[in-house]
Amino acid sequence: xxxxRNETSxxxxxxxxxxxxxxxxxxxxxxxAALVARGWGKCCVVGCGxxxxxxKARRVEVDGKTLKEGDWITLNGTKGYVYKGSLSLLPxxxxxxxxxxxxxxxxxxxxxxxxxxxxxxxxxxxxxxRFGARGIGLCRTEHMFFDPERIQAMRExxxxxxxxxxxxxxxxxxxxxxxxxxxxxxxxxxxxxxxxLLDPPLHEFVTLDKDQVKELANELGLSEKxxxxxxxxxxxxxxxxxxxxxxxxxxxxxxxxMQARAIFEAAAALTKKKKKVYPEVMIPLIGTAEEFVNQxxxxxxxAQEVRKKTGVKFPYLIGTMIEIPRACLxxxxxxxxxxxxxFGTNDLTQTTYGFSxxxxxxxxxxxxxxxxxxxxxxxxxxxxxxxxxxxxxxxxGRATQPKLKxxxxxxxxxxxxxxxxCHEVGLDYVSCSPYRVPIARLSxxxxxxxxxxxxxxx
Amino acid sequence: xxxxRNETSxxxxxxxxxxxxxxxxxxxxxxxAALVARGWGKCCVVGCGxxxxxxKARRVEVDGKTLKEGDWITLNGTKGYVYKGSLSLLPxxxxxxxxxxxxxxxxxxxxxxxxxxxxxxxxxxxxxxRFGARGIGLCRTEHMFFDPERIQAMRExxxxxxxxxxxxxxxxxxxxxxxxxxxxxxxxxxxxxxxxLLDPPLHEFVTLDKDQVKELANELGLSEKxxxxxxxxxxxxxxxxxxxxxxxxxxxxxxxxMQARAIFEAAAALTKKKKKVYPEVMIPLIGTAEEFVNQxxxxxxxAQEVRKKTGVKFPYLIGTMIEIPRACLxxxxxxxxxxxxxFGTNDLTQTTYGFSxxxxxxxxxxxxxxxxxxxxxxxxxxxxxxxxxxxxxxxxGRATQPKLKxxxxxxxxxxxxxxxxCHEVGLDYVSCSPYRVPIARLSxxxxxxxxxxxxxxx
Numbered sequence: 001x002x003x004x005r006n007e008t009s010x011x012x013x014x015x016x017x018x019x020x021x022x023x024x025x026x027x028x029x030x031x032x033a034a035l036v037a038r039g040w041g042k043c044c045v046v047g048c049g050x051x052x053x054x055x056k057a058r059r060v061e062v063d064g065k066t067l068k069e070g071d072w073i074t075l076n077g078t079k080g081y082v083y084k085g086s087l088s089l090l091p092x093x094x095x096x097x098x099x100x101x102x103x104x105x106x107x108x109x110x111x112x113x114x115x116x117x118x119x120x121x122x123x124x125x126x127x128x129x130r131f132g133a134r135g136i137g138l139c140r141t142e143h144m145f146f147d148p149e150r151i152q153a154m155r156e157x158x159x160x161x162x163x164x165x166x167x168x169x170x171x172x173x174x175x176x177x178x179x180x181x182x183x184x185x186x187x188x189x190x191x192x193x194x195x196x197l198l199d200p201p202l203h204e205f206v207t208l209d210k211d212q213v214k215e216l217a218n219e220l221g222l223s224e225k226x227x228x229x230x231x232x233x234x235x236x237x238x239x240x241x242x243x244x245x246x247x248x249x250x251x252x253x254x255x256x257x258m259q260a261r262a263i264f265e266a267a268a269a270l271t272k273k274k275k276k277v278y279p280e281v282m283i284p285l286i287g288t289a290e291e292f293v294n295q296x297x298x299x300x301x302x303a304q305e306v307r308k309k310t311g312v313k314f315p316y317l318i319g320t321m322i323e324i325p326r327a328c329l330x331x332x333x334x335x336x337x338x339x340x341x342x343f344g345t346n347d348l349t350q351t352t353y354g355f356s357x358x359x360x361x362x363x364x365x366x367x368x369x370x371x372x373x374x375x376x377x378x379x380x381x382x383x384x385x386x387x388x389x390x391x392x393x394x395x396x397g398r399a400t401q402p403k404l405k406x407x408x409x410x411x412x413x414x415x416x417x418x419x420x421x422c423h424e425v426g427l428d429y430v431s432c433s434p435y436r437v438p439i440a441r442l443s444x445x446x447x448x449x450x451x452x453x454x455x456x457x458x
Numbered sequence: 459x460x461x462x463r464n465e466t467s468x469x470x471x472x473x474x475x476x477x478x479x480x481x482x483x484x485x486x487x488x489x490x491a492a493l494v495a496r497g498w499g500k501c502c503v504v505g506c507g508x509x510x511x512x513x514k515a516r517r518v519e520v521d522g523k524t525l526k527e528g529d530w531i532t533l534n535g536t537k538g539y540v541y542k543g544s545l546s547l548l549p550x551x552x553x554x555x556x557x558x559x560x561x562x563x564x565x566x567x568x569x570x571x572x573x574x575x576x577x578x579x580x581x582x583x584x585x586x587x588r589f590g591a592r593g594i595g596l597c598r599t600e601h602m603f604f605d606p607e608r609i610q611a612m613r614e615x616x617x618x619x620x621x622x623x624x625x626x627x628x629x630x631x632x633x634x635x636x637x638x639x640x641x642x643x644x645x646x647x648x649x650x651x652x653x654x655l656l657d658p659p660l661h662e663f664v665t666l667d668k669d670q671v672k673e674l675a676n677e678l679g680l681s682e683k684x685x686x687x688x689x690x691x692x693x694x695x696x697x698x699x700x701x702x703x704x705x706x707x708x709x710x711x712x713x714x715x716m717q718a719r720a721i722f723e724a725a726a727a728l729t730k731k732k733k734k735v736y737p738e739v740m741i742p743l744i745g746t747a748e749e750f751v752n753q754x755x756x757x758x759x760x761a762q763e764v765r766k767k768t769g770v771k772f773p774y775l776i777g778t779m780i781e782i783p784r785a786c787l788x789x790x791x792x793x794x795x796x797x798x799x800x801f802g803t804n805d806l807t808q809t810t811y812g813f814s815x816x817x818x819x820x821x822x823x824x825x826x827x828x829x830x831x832x833x834x835x836x837x838x839x840x841x842x843x844x845x846x847x848x849x850x851x852x853x854x855g856r857a858t859q860p861k862l863k864x865x866x867x868x869x870x871x872x873x874x875x876x877x878x879x880c881h882e883v884g885l886d887y888v889s890c891s892p893y894r895v896p897i898a899r900l901s902x903x904x905x906x907x908x909x910x911x912x913x914x915x916x
Contacts, residue, residue: 007695052687229510234820237465240696241814243821251824287811287843290830324812325783326843351809353745354782356699362692363705372708372748385745385784 002073004060006053007358008033010204013143016042021075023082025051028364030346030357030378030411038411040124041435043077047361094438095130104132104438107445113422114429115440116194118409120144120180122187128434132441135191136184137342137431138282138409141259142200144180145173152219154205157252159220159230167254177262178269185270185277192278194342194409194431196321197259197295199284201244203234240347240356245285245321249295260299264306267314280317282342287326289333296337321409323347328393335397335404342431343390345410345418349377352386378411381418391425407431416443423447460531462518464511465816466491468662471601474500479533481540483509486822488804488815488836488869496869498582499893501535505819552896553588562590562899569902571880572887574652575895576867578602578638580645586892590899593649594642595800595889596740596867599717600658602638603631610677612663615710617678617688625712635720636727643728643735650736652800652867652889654779655717655753657742659702661692698805698814703743703779707753718757722764725772738775740800745784747791754795779867781805786851793855793862800889801848803868803876807835810844836869839876849883865889874901881905 003019005012007026016022016036021043024033028047037044052061058069065084067073074087094100116137117128125136145154156169185193208216208231217227236242249256260281267277283295296318303316322328323344331341350357357378367373381387390408397404407429412418414432419440422430424447432440461477463470465484474480474494479501482491486505495502510519516527523542525531532545552558574595575586583594603612614627643651666674666689675685694700707714718739725735741753754776761774780786781802789799808815815836825831839845848866855862865887870876872894880888881902890898 049691233507236814236817236820238696238698238814238817240699241808241812242817247821247825250828250830251821285812287813288830294828294830325810325847326812326840329810329843329846347812350699351812352783352787354699354743354784354805354809355745356694356696359694359696359700362694362701363709366709367705370708370752372746372752382784385787388787389783 002075004051004053004073005033005055007031008036009207010142010146010200011207013146016040021077022046023048023051023073023075025049025053026361027358028361028378029376032358035411035433037077038414038433038435041127041433043075045075045077045080045082048080048082049361100438104441107441108132109445110448111441111444112448113419113427113440113444114407115437115444116192116407116409116429116431117434117437118413118431119434120184122183124434125184125187128437129188129191131434131437133191133434133437135278135429135431136188136193136195137407137413137429139184139193139195141177141180141196141198142204144177145198145205147176150176151205155216156220157255158202158206158234159222159227163254166252170252170254170258174258174262174265177259178266181263181266181279182269185266185279186275190276192280192317194280194282194319194340194407195259195263196282196284197246198248198255199245201234201236201239201242202248203231203236203239206231206234240350240358246283246291246295247285249283249298250291253298256295256298257302260302261306264303264314264316265310267316268306268310268312271312271314272310277314278316279314280319280340282319282321282340284321284344285323285347286320286334287324289330289337292320292334292337317405319405322390322393323351323410325351325389328389328396331393331396332400335399335401338397338401338404340405340407341393341397343393343406343408343410343427345381345386345390345408345412346378348389348410349382349386352389353377353382380415381412381421383421387421387425390421394425394427414440416446419443420447420450423451460533462509462511462531463491464513465489466494467665468600468604468658469665471604474498479535480504481506481509481531481533483507483511484819485816486819486836487834490816493869493891495535496872496891496893499585499891501533503533503535503538503540506538506540507819558896562896565899565903566590567903568906569899570906571877571885571898571902572865573895573898573902574650574865574867574887574889575892576871576889577892578642580641582892583642583645586895587646587649589892589895591649591892591895593736593887593889594646594651594653595865595871595887597642597651597653599635599638599654599656600662602635603656603663605634608634609663613674614678615713616660616664616692617680617685621712624710628710628712628716632716632720632723635717636724639721639724639737640727643724643737644733647728648734650738650775652738652740652777652798652865653717653721654740654742655704655707656713657703657706659692659694659697659700660706661689661694661697664689664692698808698816704741704749704753705743707741707756708749711756714753714756715760718760719764722761722772722774723768725774726764726768726770729770729772730768735772736774737772738777738798740777740779740798742779742802743781743805744778744792745782747788747795750778750792750795775863777863780848780851781809781868783809783847786847786854789851789854790858793857793859796855796859796862798863798865799851799855801851801864801866801868801885803839803844803848803866803870804836806847806868807840807844810847811835811840838873839870839879841879845879845883848879852883852885872898874904877901878905878908881909 072086074083116135117133118138153172160166317339319340321344409431413430414436518525530544532541574593575591576596611630618624775797777798779802867889871888872890
């Protein structure tokens with residue numbers, strides 16, 4: 001089954017997971033569909049603008065031809081081709097290949113960069129370990145909220161009028177989140193797991209049609225009008241620059257508190273079972289040191305409470321994602337408070353260029369054709385602009401905290417040219433989707449070899 | 459008559475112009491409504507979240523009370539109060555005040571910064587001259603497209619399939635634009651006029667309801683389905699980071715060409731009438747030198763064509779708006795090609811912080827209350843982040859072109875603290891809405907006096 005959509009959003013993850021492959025009419029290399037599919041090693045073709053997709057009629061028109069639900073198509077995710085009909089396919093499994101294993105052994109001997117993975121499900125974490133990842137650099141937590149059982153509590157929180165009601169609603173998610181974190185830390189036993197606190201704008205949890213609004217209003221004991229008004233209030237003109245990331249945790253501290261509690265209770269439970277855990281709590285979208293301190297104080301307090309309540313000592317770090325230009329510019333101040341930085345170069349590319357990765361398809365082809373950009377900056381890191389900010393962030397951060405742990409968890413962490421850059425500016429590790437881990441190991445080795453060659457030539 | 463809306467967009471300017479005052483439920487100090495109202499010296503209260511506005515029913519509910527179209531309310535734009543009923547009002551006219559005139563004379567003697575205005579209509583330009591402005595720092599051109607007669611041609615262009623059709627449609631706007639530019643340059647005789655090429659995303663020109671789609675489809679001889687598909691294609695998830703600014707001129711060079719032709723034909727016509735003109739063509743949203751060169755070549759070519767065709771020599775400059783972090787970082791390269799920079803600090807604040815000025819209302823009050831931000835960064839320039847980028851842009855730009863003319867045309871150009879910053883980093887001028895020109899003259903003088911005091915103390 002292939003999922004065909006104009007674009008996908010976090011609400012679609014269950015359908016995306018069920019699908020063999022994904023085809024969208026909009027978006028680029030780092031659109032939601034592409035990111036999720038790459039993470040899962042799923043075939044995906046995005047930005048196929050020639051498709052006129054009618055969701056309701058479950059029909060696609062393309063080049064005068066009409067395809068309906070159930071018709072066969074075949075995708076080539078490498079080349080971005082869509083074929084009508086069912087072509088025969090060949091499976092790929094590099095692990096069975098001894099040359100691959102030997103090459104990876106050589107690469108690991110040479111490289112200085114660590115390689116982690118971006119994963120949020122234990123099975124992805126396990127796959128990444130098989131591919132050679134040694135830790136999770138980005139465990140997103142929002143996917144965990146979209147399960148039907150859970151989203152209801154999230155929605156209750158969103159429509160709540162008082163802090164008390166909000167807290168009551170969000171705390172329903174605590175056992176679920178604790179189980180999630182326990183699963184992923186167990187799968188990663190002995191390796192660090194960087195968990196990012198809730199990042200997306202709240203309206204993503206309440207994108208509902210009329211019937212769904214009616215149903216939800218009934219369930220929550222609200223009038224349809226009041227619910228619609230609350231949903232309208234959450235609507236943002238530019239959600240990418242809106243009320244999300246740490247801005248959520250600052251206005252709704254109970255969200256950060258619940259997530260921190262889930263992480264540390266999971267850590268305590270595993271420690272009791274003699275398992276090693278290294279949770280690293282990552283505060284997203286920091287632009288000022290004050291934002292970080294606000295959230296750090298909550299996480300720190302919860303950690304102490306859990307240690308006291310459980311009587312278990314577990315290690316943990318509190319750090320931040322650097323993904324806003326301003327964070328790079330004040331990295332010295334942030335590093336006084338943070339124990340690690342992880343560069344979120346997807347968002348950093350968006351804000352440094354003023355490009356929305358979901359909308360870049362409208363002009364990128366022209367930019368490439370006219371030689372204005374050499375390539376998609378979401379695919380390969382722009383050294384001159386975004387790279388300058390990353391280098392500034394590393395330099396300023398280490399100026400106040402020489403031992404600051406620094407990594408990258410944007411999509412660039414799996415791109416060979418960008419990995420070479422990460423090596424050059426002295427990052428500690430790159431983190432990428434499980435299926436890109438082997439290429440990251442190889443690229444990190446190539447960057448190290450290239451560097452020692454350059455040194456010899458001097 | 460007071461216009462009451464959830465938020466306003468460029469399509470509303472005619473209604474806004476007709477209104478005595480404007481009240482919105484959404485937005486902050488630099489939302490569309492606030493910007494336009496400030497420019498026009500109109501009373502405006504934005505972000506009044508307590509209002510539940512029902513556009514269709516023409517009703518507002520607030521605190522259990524219902525107001526309907528035609529009911530009296532009174533606004534206090536200084537304090538942000540909304541009163542039920544009609545309160546008595548007092549007019550304000552500083553120009554009649556001799557103390558004001560004397561103070562301004564003193565200020566003008568002291569200040570080093572030039573003061574320009576942001577204006578797009580001859581009457582605003584004339585008002586600004588009365589307030590002491592000496593040039594236009596930002597003449598936006600998009601408002602000029604929303605006139606009913608003109609928007610039709612714009613829409614034809616948007617739905618056109620070929621470059622030829624697009625060119626034919628856009629060229630219908632040439633006489634209108636020429637007249638606009640002639641009017642504004644005539645009103646500003648002897649002073650420079652910085653004209654920004656088209657900036658907003660195209661979908662702003664086709665935000666239509668069902669009936670309007672039907673009507674427009676008829677007029678354009680298209681099927682409703684085809685028109686709706688084109689409109690859907692233009693929809694962007696984050697229009698602020700989308701297909702706008704120079705990205706439009708790069709994908710649709712005929713837009714820049716038409717605008718350049720209108721500017722230079724207006725300049726030639728006025729020059730023939732022995733009027734002095736100093737048009738400065740400003741390319742918006744530049745992030746790379748390549749983008750600037752692409753657009754500069756078009757503008758330059760048209761200037762030569764118009765000079766040749768009319769036999770008239772007129773002066774002109776081609777420069778750019780610096781409003782994207784990346785532009786500040788590569789300002790040395792851009793300055794090799796550009797004759798002036800104008801810092802667009804509204805957009806630069808949006809991208810440096812990752813804040814949408816239209817959506818900041820969701821969390822800014824909490825940020826201020828919790829001491830995370832000292833004030834709204836769209837109101838007063840953030841020296842540490844945005845200011846660092848501005849200073850970097852000035853320094854790098856002047857490194858390759860020492861005589862580079864540098865100004866600021868964001869809303870900060872009318873804010874006293876931000877004006878002090880502009881003085882310190884050595885800008886040549888600030889530009890602000892006509893009604894803020896006097897405060898800008900005063901603040902520029904205060905900054906100069908403060909500087910000479912500091913020097914004496916040393």
